[in-house]
Amino acid sequence: MLIAPSRGEVPAASRLDEIISRGTLRVGLTGDYAPFSSFDAATSGFSGFDVEMAQSLGEALGVKVEFVRTSWPKLASDFAADQFDVAMGGISITLDRQKKGLFSTPIMREGKTPIARCADKERFGTLAEIDQPGVRVIVNPGGTNERFARARIKQAEIKLYPDNTKIFDEIAEGRADLMMTVSSETRYQQKRHPGVLCAVHPETPFDFAEKAYWLQRDMALKAFVDQWLHILRENGGYAAINQRWFN
Known part of the structure; x- marks a missing residue:
């Protein structure tokens, strides 16, 4: 009524x-x-x-x-x-x-996918290949990237890095192996680091997400x-x- x-x-x-x-x-x-x-x-x-x-x-x-x-x-x-x-x-x-x-x-529709040094691109195609002892997965704290990594990574090392503006330099300079973030960001950072960083299968991300x-x-x-x-x-x-x- x-x-x-x-x-x-x-x-x-x-x-x-x-x-x-x-x-x-x-x-x-x-x-x-x-x-x-x-x-x-x-x-x-x-x-x-x-x-x-x-x-x-x-x-x-x-x-x-x-x-x-x-x-x-x-x-x-x-x-x-x-x-x-x-x-x-x-x-x-x-x-x-x-x-x-x-x-x-x-x-925007996308999902989480890895970005790594181009020389290591073929190493990290699956979550099983990423979640291995000795692999260093870097994440920015407090957002969906950290939550995704902590939910799926049990054996690899998760490295927290607070400065999201410089986090990709950590991968480029060898202090981390990869980051899992949204496909649009991996494509953008690949353009910013040509020949150094490569987006790993951004067209087929690990999960579904929307912005x-x-x-x-x-x-x-x-x-x-x-x-x-x-x-x-x-x-x-x-x-x-x-x-x-x-x-």
């Missing part, structure tokens, strides 16, 4: 209304996950695929974009503390995150973001931004 609102009752303002009234969209980014988001300490500025996407969303809303720096270990607590309206920058959909907020329609934008729980905001994404895909805006950062 539907109950009509009382006469004169004012409906609660949505998060979408609040953002428009405030004139600012607060976007959480880690700034250490190229090409999704990178932070330049010299300029205190962000760049990357999701930085451009955030600016497009801000334009659609008619508001300014305020970037809020977070980190993978603090992402969930910062989100719960309402430090930002939306988390962007390569966020994977997880059920734990879904409990705390809402996800937009997915922006999306993690929104504070508000259906009006989710509906707007989903419609913006739909229009951006149809008018070519998404393809143009994707081409600049991934191709």
